[in-house]
Amino acid sequence: MTMDPIVERAKKGDAQAFHELFLANRDQVSRLVFRMLGPSPDVDDVVQDVFVHVYRSLPKFRGDSKFSTWLYRLTTNVTRMHLRRGRSRPRFADVPMPETSPTREPSATPDLTAERNRRVNALYRLLSGLSEKKRTVLILHDLEGISPKEISERVDAPIMTVRTRLFYARKELYAAIASDPTLAHSVEALLPNLPGRPKGEKESKTRQRKISQGAP
Amino acid sequence: MSHQPKYAALWAYHADLLSEEGTARLERHLKDCEICQRALASIRTYEQLAREARRISIPPPDYGRMELRLRRTAKEVSEKIRAEKPPRMWPLLAGGVAAVAAVGLAFAGATGFEPEFGVTEAPEPTAAASAVAAELTAASGHVVRHTAYGAIPADVGSSVVEGDELRLIGDASAHLRLDEGTGVRLEGNSRVQLARLRDGEVSLRLRRGAIDNDVASLGLSERYEIHAGEFTVRVVGTRFRVRYVDGTLGVRVDEGEVQVLHRGSLLETVAAPGVFGVPGDAPVRPVFGHRWTEASAFQTLRLANDAVESWSIEHFDFDVSQLAVRVPEGDVHVRGFAEDKLVLEQVVAVLDDTAFSGTPELTPSAPEVRYGFLPPELILHTVRRSMSRLRACRDRLERQTGVAVSGRFTLRATIGLTGAVQRAQLVPMGEPAPASFNACVLGQVRNWSFPPPTGGFVRIEQPLRFSASM
Numbered sequence: 205m206t207m208d209p210i211v212e213r214a215k216k217g218d219a220q221a222f223h224e225l226f227l228a229n230r231d232q233v234s235r236l237v238f239r240m241l242g243p244s245p246d247v248d249d250v251v252q253d254v255f256v257h258v259y260r261s262l263p264k265f266r267g268d269s270k271f272s273t274w275l276y277r278l279t280t281n282v283t284r285m286h287l288r289r290g291r292s293r294p295r296f297a298d299v300p301m302p303e304t305s306p307t308r309e310p311s312a313t314p315d316l317t318a319e320r321n322r323r324v325n326a327l328y329r330l331l332s333g334l335s336e337k338k339r340t341v342l343i344l345h346d347l348e349g350i351s352p353k354e355i356s357e358r359v360d361a362p363i364m365t366v367r368t369r370l371f372y373a374r375k376e377l378y379a380a381i382a383s384d385p386t387l388a389h390s391v392e393a394l395l396p397n398l399p400g401r402p403k404g405e406k407e408s409k410t411r412q413r414k415i416s417q418g419a420p
Numbered sequence: 421m422s423h424q425p426k427y428a429a430l431w432a433y434h435a436d437l438l439s440e441e442g443t444a445r446l447e448r449h450l451k452d453c454e455i456c457q458r459a460l461a462s463i464r465t466y467e468q469l470a471r472e473a474r475r476i477s478i479p480p481p482d483y484g485r486m487e488l489r490l491r492r493t494a495k496e497v498s499e500k501i502r503a504e505k506p507p508r509m510w511p512l513l514a515g516g517v518a519a520v521a522a523v524g525l526a527f528a529g530a531t532g533f534e535p536e537f538g539v540t541e542a543p544e545p546t547a548a549a550s551a552v553a554a555e556l557t558a559a560s561g562h563v564v565r566h567t568a569y570g571a572i573p574a575d576v577g578s579s580v581v582e583g584d585e586l587r588l589i590g591d592a593s594a595h596l597r598l599d600e601g602t603g604v605r606l607e608g609n610s611r612v613q614l615a616r617l618r619d620g621e622v623s624l625r626l627r628r629g630a631i632d633n634d635v636a637s638l639g640l641s642e643r644y645e646i647h648a649g650e651f652t653v654r655v656v657g658t659r660f661r662v663r664y665v666d667g668t669l670g671v672r673v674d675e676g677e678v679q680v681l682h683r684g685s686l687l688e689t690v691a692a693p694g695v696f697g698v699p700g701d702a703p704v705r706p707v708f709g710h711r712w713t714e715a716s717a718f719q720t721l722r723l724a725n726d727a728v729e730s731w732s733i734e735h736f737d738f739d740v741s742q743l744a745v746r747v748p749e750g751d752v753h754v755r756g757f758a759e760d761k762l763v764l765e766q767v768v769a770v771l772d773d774t775a776f777s778g779t780p781e782l783t784p785s786a787p788e789v790r791y792g793f794l795p796p797e798l799i800l801h802t803v804r805r806s807m808s809r810l811r812a813c814r815d816r817l818e819r820q821t822g823v824a825v826s827g828r829f830t831l832r833a834t835i836g837l838t839g840a841v842q843r844a845q846l847v848p849m850g851e852p853a854p855a856s857f858n859a860c861v862l863g864q865v866r867n868w869s870f871p872p873p874t875g876g877f878v879r880i881e882q883p884l885r886f887s888a889s890m
């Protein structure tokens with residue numbers, strides 16, 4: 205496999221080439237780290253750590269795979285290590301999580317954006333309850349849109365294993381969503397419109413319940 | 421009757437992957453099964469959440485800050501790689517200059533054979549190395565700069581370029597800061613030419629006098645040399661003095677190691693503490709100001725007071741009563757001594773218009789501080805980004821001593837005009853934390869870099885709370 209000339213120069217100890225690698229890849233790495241961590245004040249630190257690892261590990265990069273595949277695998281591993289450390293770490297209570305950036309949708313009002321951010325934060329909270337392997341696969345596939353084949357290269361596992369992890373990750377997440385109080389409203393809102401369920405059924409049941417409780 | 425929802429079938433239904441028959445069968449089941457209805461609603465909720473998560477845009481990372489650290493890492497790694505794979509024309513260097521020198525000496529002692537030191541003949545730079553910025557950071561007395569265009573008085577703050585020669589008349593003294601954290605102190609009656617000022621290759625020609633050197637760590641391929649007549653003093657270490665008067669060389673090494681060469685052949689490797697020849701009795705003094713390479717703004721502070729015989733600025737001593745120094749903007753601790761007694765002390769607020777702060781009227785007084793403004797959201801942005809490092813202080817302490825710090829603290833810090841933290845204090849709201857924890861947190865805080873405030877200093881108070889482990 206032909207190696208990128210910048211990578212080759214960096215492997216030979218060209219400090220400028222390291223800088224060029226950083227410039228060329230920092231946006232993708234930041235994006236992946238952000239997707240894996242969710243809205244977190246640690247994103248910058250992890251991105252920096254990724255590149256420190258890249259610089260230090262590059263001499264060992266043999267070029268068996270594409271540099272980008274190697275880089276994303278390393279990014280995934282560094283982020284996973286960070287998450288693993290965070291699980292046994294005390295939480296900084298007084299520091300609020302940074303607000304996520306508003307979407308580019310012109311129709312997004314501040315209220316809608318805040319509500320959306322609240323739901324996305326809830327999603328990442330539930331994701332943190334998954335095992336590390338399942339969470340990684342789910343984020344890479346469902347949030348980053350990476351194919352199972354590429355995921356298998358990044359996490360160094362067979363494609364079938366990736367698919368299995370993805371299935372069980374989703375299954376666990378569906379169950380968690382169903383029982384999560386923050387998302388209960390979103391789930392309830394979808395129930396009346398489900399196929400096989402006559403419209404208005406929910407409303408009539410609710411009315412009956414209210415009547416039985418003595419509501420007007 | 422309750423049952424486990426069939427997620428695989430429900431997901432296939434949601435993704436429209438079921439046959440017509442399968443779809444009809446599932447819809448019949450859904451009609452009567454509230455569990456599966458909720459499961460399907462969860463699947464759809466998740467799909468919606470994932471869409472929303474994908475649409476969230478990434479807050480812009482602070483790449484500039486990352487680059488500072490990464491530049492150092494890149495340099496370390498590059499040097500390591502080069503050391504492992506030496507250039508073919510210069511193989512001996514791979515083992516390290518000091519090691520090669522030691523081998524050479526052993527040869528000379530055992531056989532009388534004068535070794536040819538390949539390492540002394542460094543290859544010519546293959547590419548044009550970038551020029552190193554040099555600046556006169558402090559001067560007292562008469563310092564003259566001889567350039568290609570003639571002689572001009574050397575003012576503090578002026579740049580000195582490759583080829584220039586500095587001449588110190590009488591008892592004058594001067595400090596020179598080179599890029600990358602290297603500083604040189606020139607004594608009176610000295611003449612020094614900056615023969616080569618290139619990145620990784622600094623060569624000073626000492627025509628007469630004495631210079632103290634405090635050299636930043638050198639990479640294996642980097643050189644820092646003093647040429648004095650037929651002698652060359654090559655740095656392997658960091659702090660040393662070279663004295664060259666009437667053809668006699670003296671070298672005193674207080675830190676690190678240097679090689680002394682004569683006409684290109686190694687005479688001696690002098691390790692600290694050690695001397696070669698007669699370098700003078702005085703210890704090599706740390707060179708003022710050169711560690712401030714990261715400061716972005718400097719101002720010239722001129723000090724003069726008849727009652728003062730010597731000045732001390734941030735613990736660097738100057739045995740003169742009149743002095744001009746380049747200092748970074750912010751608070752500078754100035755003390756004046758007469759007959760070894762402290763006669764005045766002041767924290768001078770060096771601002772962008774401080775050309776002559778605390779001159780002859782300098783008397784003991786409270787610091788002059790001017791307050792400025794920095795938007796709170798910019799302060800919070802920097803603080804939030806650094807939280808993980810503060811947590812690391814707590815983790816480290818817990819790992820090392822088993823003590824888990826918890827409780828509320830107030831972090832007080834003063835942000836200087838460059839955005840650097842000038843002062844920091846951690847005030848416990850309850851039980852005091854161990855000193856090592858305070859030191860670690862404050863060490864991190866002092867590395868914070870804010871955008872430069874407008875109008876003066878900014879003081880911040882940030883509440884922090886460390887709670888028990890999750």
